[in-house]
Amino acid sequence: MSKRLVLAGLIWAAVSALAFLGLGNVIMAAGLSVFGLVLLVVLAMAGDWEQHPDFEEREMYRAQRRAVRWQRGAGARARDRERWEAHQARRAARSRTPGGDDRA
Numbered sequence: 001m002s003k004r005l006v007l008a009g010l011i012w013a014a015v016s017a018l019a020f021l022g023l024g025n026v027i028m029a030a031g032l033s034v035f036g037l038v039l040l041v042v043l044a045m046a047g048d049w050e051q052h053p054d055f056e057e058r059e060m061y062r063a064q065r066r067a068v069r070w071q072r073g074a075g076a077r078a079r080d081r082e083r084w085e086a087h088q089a090r091r092a093a094r095s096r097t098p099g100g101d102d103r104a
Contacts, residue, residue, distance in 0.1 A: 008043050012036040 015036055019029040053061075 002047060005040075005044055005047060008040055012040050 012033075016029070016033040019032045020026070023029045023032075
């Protein structure tokens, strides 16, 4: 936990306590406390805002994952290519024979 977040939490607790003690209206004090808590949560969530990978790093990771998937499917693509070439060879042989029809 960062020092900034702890300090903000202490300030929020002090302001919330003062709001409940100093204001005569409990609803206003609760509203200020909730608003402060929301700001504290936003501050906590924004603490690592700049610690994310940039566009180039994300694209590099995606390219690596695509390359792995491409390599995994290489065997299936080779089998499909062989089947397609065999199909094309059968069609070519059938169209060269007299009386052959072009139905697939």
